[in-house]
Each structure stands twice: as structure tokens, then as C-alpha cells.
Amino acid sequence: MAVARKEVTGLTARAAGLVGCLHCGSVWPKDTSRCGLCGSALTSRRNASLQHVWAWWWAGAIFYIPANLYPMLRTSLFGQESSSTILGGVLELVKHGSWFVAFVVFFASIMIPVGKFIAIAYLATVIRRGGAIDSHSLHKLHEVVEFIGRWSMIDVFVVAVLSALVHLAFVVNIDPGVAAICFALSVVFTMLSALSFDPRIIYDVAEVRE
Amino acid sequence: MIQEPPPTVPTGDLAELVACPQCDLLHHVGNVSEDASSRCKRCGTVLFAPRTGAIERLVALALGALVLMVVAVSFPFLQMSASGFSSKASVFDTISAFTGGLMAPLSLATAAFIILLPVLRLCALIYAVGPLLFGRPPVPGAATSFRLASRLKPWSMAEIFMIGVAVALVKMMGMASIGFGTAFWAFGFLVILVTAMDAMMCERTIWRLLAKR
Ligand SMILES: [Zn+2]
Numbered sequence: 001m002a003v004a005r006k007e008v009t010g011l012t013a014r015a016a017g018l019v020g021c022l023h024c025g026s027v028w029p030k031d032t033s034r035c036g037l038c039g040s041a042l043t044s045r046r047n048a049s050l051q052h053v054w055a056w057w058w059a060g061a062i063f064y065i066p067a068n069l070y071p072m073l074r075t076s077l078f079g080q081e082s083s084s085t086i087l088g089g090v091l092e093l094v095k096h097g098s099w100f101v102a103f104v105v106f107f108a109s110i111m112i113p114v115g116k117f118i119a120i121a122y123l124a125t126v127i128r129r130g131g132a133i134d135s136h137s138l139h140k141l142h143e144v145v146e147f148i149g150r151w152s153m154i155d156v157f158v159v160a161v162l163s164a165l166v167h168l169a170f171v172v173n174i175d176p177g178v179a180a181i182c183f184a185l186s187v188v189f190t191m192l193s194a195l196s197f198d199p200r201i202i203y204d205v206a207e208v209r210e
Numbered sequence: 211m212i213q214e215p216p217p218t219v220p221t222g223d224l225a226e227l228v229a230c231p232q233c234d235l236l237h238h239v240g241n242v243s244e245d246a247s248s249r250c251k252r253c254g255t256v257l258f259a260p261r262t263g264a265i266e267r268l269v270a271l272a273l274g275a276l277v278l279m280v281v282a283v284s285f286p287f288l289q290m291s292a293s294g295f296s297s298k299a300s301v302f303d304t305i306s307a308f309t310g311g312l313m314a315p316l317s318l319a320t321a322a323f324i325i326l327l328p329v330l331r332l333c334a335l336i337y338a339v340g341p342l343l344f345g346r347p348p349v350p351g352a353a354t355s356f357r358l359a360s361r362l363k364p365w366s367m368a369e370i371f372m373i374g375v376a377v378a379l380v381k382m383m384g385m386a387s388i389g390f391g392t393a394f395w396a397f398g399f400l401v402i403l404v405t406a407m408d409a410m411m412c413e414r415t416i417w418r419l420l421a422k423r
């Protein structure tokens with residue numbers, strides 16, 4: 001990315017007494033409530049932004065706990081029942097020597113969600129506190145979190161495919177466990193948490209400092 | 211249904227301005243030239259990326275993806291066999307894996323993420339942008355459907371599903387032998403088309419096109 005990291009002394013829509021549309025970028029007089037071009041609701045800043053971020057964050061975090069404790073998959077092999085959690089599934093892959101795939105699942109189901117909880121909490125806390133921040137890095141962090149969050153859904157789809165396909169009479173059967181629901185909800189909630197974050201407030205904090 | 215007014219650009223000087231959706235910095239768009247992308251001066255977000263022929267390619271890719279989706283849901287996706295038994299699964303079976311009890315909501319969510327929302331998004335895109343190809347004015351509701359399409363983007367997860375399929379295949383390797391059905395290839399190709407479509411689509415450029423004429 002060849003983005004110059006110099007501070008630009010420009011005018012923001014808000015400072016100019018205008019409001020910019022988050023979706024199409026068009027600019028309207030301050031008190032316009034709906035964008036005339038794309039029809040989106042206009043707000044100079046999403047005021048309750050951080051409250052929404054935290055509300056979805058907690059919902060996601062709460063569901064992430066049972067998602068890890070309960071089984072994702074229930075397998076019966078020749079009548080023998082076994083079940084595996086998210087981490088158990090990763091360890092099984094390691095045991096079979098599928099290092100790369102084990103890493104993919106570990107990354108998508110554990111590193112991304114945990115990293116996301118930490119990153120969003122960090123963003124929201126730093127913004128609330130104000131003071132000296134590096135808005136460019138924080139903005140990059142938010143972009144990464146927003147982009148990568150949906151990839152956590154991989155493990156839910158793995159469960160879906162296995163449960164659909166692996167039904168061979170008495171030989172082998174795979175069924176989804178309750179953690180699959182909890183995990184899917186957790187991913188959806190953290191996606192909503194990242195989406196409710198208004199990135200414009202990152203730069204507001206920087207402007208106050210200047 | 212509420213009738214939405216046709217899309218219009220702001221009047222006067224405001225038409226010449228664009229606010230960065232990520233950092234709110236104002237830019238002049240009066241001189242944004244064809245075939246040159248412009249980025250925000252402060253945060254580097256791409257503001258406009260107009261390309262010649264973008265609309266044609268966009269509609270072609272969306273139509274292609276829609277056709278592949280029909281193939282993907284009507285043919286078997288994967289089949290496995292072990293110890294003389296075999297089973298086949300279509301994309302629909304994958305979804306209905308969760309039906310029954312607590313798992314029903316998950317089955318709905320999977321259906322939504324890999325079929326319903328992607329199809330809705332593709333249809334909305336074609337409906338909103340298609341008429342521009344023929345130099346027609348935007349159809350009624352074009353703004354609503356293009357807005358819908360852009361909101362659905364993070365929730366269309368066909369590509370993530372394909373990675374999930376790959377992982378599932380590795381997990382089944384020791385258990386059984388796997389055969390690939392027509393739908394598997396159709397879905398894989400669909401993911402490529404949708405990725406190409408997303409890579410070339412510039413939302414803000416299309417909004418300006420929808421407002422012109
Ligand atoms: Zn707008």
C-alpha cells in the first residue's frame with residue numbers, strides 16, 4: 001500500500017457543516033436525514049456506535065464460550081460414539097498429519113475470533129479514552145477485522161458438509177453438535193460488532209488532538 | 211411499499227464533493243477522470259475506480275454466477291463410499307443436515323449464507339445495473355436493490371463455504387473415498403466469478419451512474 005502517511009490538512013464533511021454518505025460518498029447539507037442518491041440514512045457520526053459495538057461484542061463473546069466447550073461434531077464409527085470440540089478437531093487433524101489444514105481450522109476458529117475480540121475491545125477502549133493515537137494503524141486494524149471476521153464461518157460449513165455427507169448405514173455417521181450453533185452465532189455477532197463501528201470517529205480523535 | 215424517489219445527486223457545489231466514507235475528508239470529484247481510480251488523501255480508501263466496460267463485465271459475471279448457482283443446487287455435490295456403502299449429497303442435503311430440533315436455525319443460516327443471500331444479491335445487482343447496459347434510465351427501485359446488494363456483500367459466503375468443503379474433504383480422507391459431482395465444479399467456478407465481480411465493482415462509481423441521465 002503506497003498510502004502516504006502524512007497528515008493531510010483537509011476539511012471533513014462535518015467541519016464544513018455537511019454530512020457525507022457512508023455508502024455512496026455524496027455530500028448533503030447538515031440536517032438531511034436520508035441520502036438522495038442511494039437512500040441510506042445519513043448521520044454525521046453514528047452516535048451510539050460504540051454502545052452497539054460493545055453490545056454485539058458481548059453477545060459474540062458469550063456464545064464463543066459454549067462454542068468451545070461443547071462438541072462441534074458427533075461421530076459414530078461402527079456404533080462407537082465420539083465427539084470433538086473445535087480444539088479437538090484441530091488436534092485430530094494434527095494427529096493425522098494434516099498440518100496445513102489443522103492450521104487453517106485453528107486460524108479460522110480460534111485465532112481469528114480471539115484476535116477479533118481483542119482488536120475490537122482495544123479499538124473501542126482507545127477511542128473512548130482519546131489522547132494520542134495513531135489513527136492510520138487503528139483504521140488499518142479495523143479494516144482487517146472487518147475483512148477477516150467472516151472467514152471464521154469455515155468450521156460451521158465443515159460441520160454442515162460432514163453431517164450431510166457422512167451417513168453410511170452402520171459404518172459411520174456424523175452429526176452436528178450444539179457448539180456449531182453457538183459458534184455460528186458468535187461469528188455473526190462479532191461481524192455485527194465490527195460493522196457497527198463507525199471508522200470516522202478514529203480520525204475525529206486525531207483531530208481533537210491537533 | 212413506499213415509493214422511493216429516483217436517485218439524484220446533490221445540487222450545486224455539493225455535487226462536486228465526495229466525503230470519504232472511512233474518515234469523512236472532503237474531496238473534489240469534478241475532475242475525476244475516466245479510467246483512473248482515486249483514493250482518499252488521508253486514509254487511502256478507494257473513492258472511485260471507474261473502468262471502461264465495467265458495467266458490461268459486472269452484469270456478465272453476475273449472470274454467469276446465477277446460472278452456475280442453478281447448476282450447483284440441482285446436481286449432486288459430493289459422494290462418498292466406504293465398506294460397500296455409499297452416499298451422495300447435494301447442496302440442499304448439506305443445508306438440511308441441520309434440520310431437526312435445535313439444529314433447524316443453523317440449517318436456515320447455512321442456506322441463507324451459501325444460497326439465498328448470494329442469489330438475492332446477484333439478482334438485485336442485475337436488476338439495478340442491467341438497464342444501464344442498454345442506455346436505459348434506471349428502473350424503479352434500482353436504488354433500493356443496489357443498496358440491498360451492497361448490504362448483502364459480507365453475508366454472502368459462497369467462497370468461505372468452498373474452503374469449508376476442502377477442510378471437510380481432508381477430514382474424510384481416511385474414512386472413505388470421495389467423488390466430485392457436477393455441482394462441486396459449478397460451485398467452485400461460481401466462487402471464482404463472484405470474486406472477480408467483487409474485485410472490479412466500485413460501488414460509488416455505480417451510484418453516480420445510477421443518478422445520471
Ligand atoms: Zn448515499
Ligand SMILES: [Zn+2]
Nearest residue numbers: 230233250253
Ligand atoms: Zn479517507
